[in-house]
Amino acid sequence: xxxxxxxxxxxxxxxxxxxxxxxxxxxxxxxxxxxxxxxxxxxxxxxxxxxxxxxxxxxxxxxxxxxxxxxxxxxxxxxxxxxxxxxxxxxxxxxxxxxxxxxxxxxxxxxxxxxxxxxxxxxxxxxxxxxxxxxxxxxxxxxxxxxxxxxxxxxxxxxxxxxxxxxxx
DNA sequence: TTAGTGATATCC
DNA sequence: GATATCACTAAA
Numbered sequence: 649x650x651x652x653x654x655x656x657x658x659x660x661x662x663x664x665x666x667x668x669x670x671x672x673x674x675x676x677x678x679x680x681x682x683x684x685x686x687x688x689x690x691x692x693x694x695x696x697x698x699x700x701x702x703x704x705x706x707x708x709x710x711x712x713x714x715x716x717x718x719x720x721x722x723x724x725x726x727x728x729x730x731x732x733x734x735x736x737x738x739x740x741x742x743x744x745x746x747x748x749x750x751x752x753x754x755x756x757x758x759x760x761x762x763x764x765x766x767x768x769x770x771x772x773x774x775x776x777x778x779x780x781x782x783x784x785x786x787x788x789x790x791x792x793x794x795x796x797x798x799x800x801x802x803x804x805x806x807x808x809x810x811x812x813x814x815x816x817x
Numbered sequence: 818t819t820a821g822t823g824a825t826a827t828c829c
Numbered sequence: 830g831a832t833a834t835c836a837c838t839a840a841a
Contacts, residue, residue: 690836692836699836700836701836704826707825707826708825709824709825709826723824723825723836724822724823724824724825724835725823725824725835725836725837726821726822726823726834726835726837726838727821727822727823727824727835727837728821728822728823728837728838729822729836729837729838731836731837733836746836748836755837755838756836756837757837757838758837758838761838767824796836797836798835798836798837799836801834801835801836802836818840818841819839819840819841820838820839820840820841821837821838821839821840822837823835824834824835825833825834825835826832826833826834827831827832827833827834828830828831828832828833829830829831829832
């Protein structure tokens with residue numbers, strides 16, 4: 649079953665663990681279909697979260713985070729890597745979930761490379777999109793949590809939050 | 818361990 | 830206009 653707007657329209661701390669174990673589907677321009685199970689996500693929650701891009705204020709780049717749930721936020725990291733996020737929660741509230749890894753493709757940039765996602769997906773939505781969407785195949789998994797990674801700059805308080813969700817095999 | 822890479826924000 | 834920063838990866 650394909651996930652709709654109501655799935656994303658919750659707090660990112662609820663959506664992030666729920667997204668683990670779901671299937672991300674990407675239809676290439678060639679018609680080829682790629683299906684991958686999501687194995688790792690991270691939650692980024694509002695202006696108070698120093699690790700969230702929107703914590704420094706609303707800018708043209710972080711504008712996406714304020715949009716409605718289901719919207720795709722893609723941005724370039726270290727000049728080479730595309731990272732993909734999905735917006736969650738209420739409109740005008742900057743929060744989202746970073747999709748870090750899928751089965752067989754651990755690492756946020758390896759994922760987007762495999763799925764051929766780049767900035768042309770930025771500002772689109774998982775809801776009603778025919779190139780990329782997320783499915784629930786009904787399977788349930790055990791989830792474990794951990795600290796987020798790569799955000800030491802946000803300070804100990806935020807770097808220590810257990811807002812990383814990993815599929816527990 | 819380090820090079821590679823470029824958009825963004827922040828400082829002149 | 831210039832520079833510093835960055836939610837990473839692959840090669841060594």
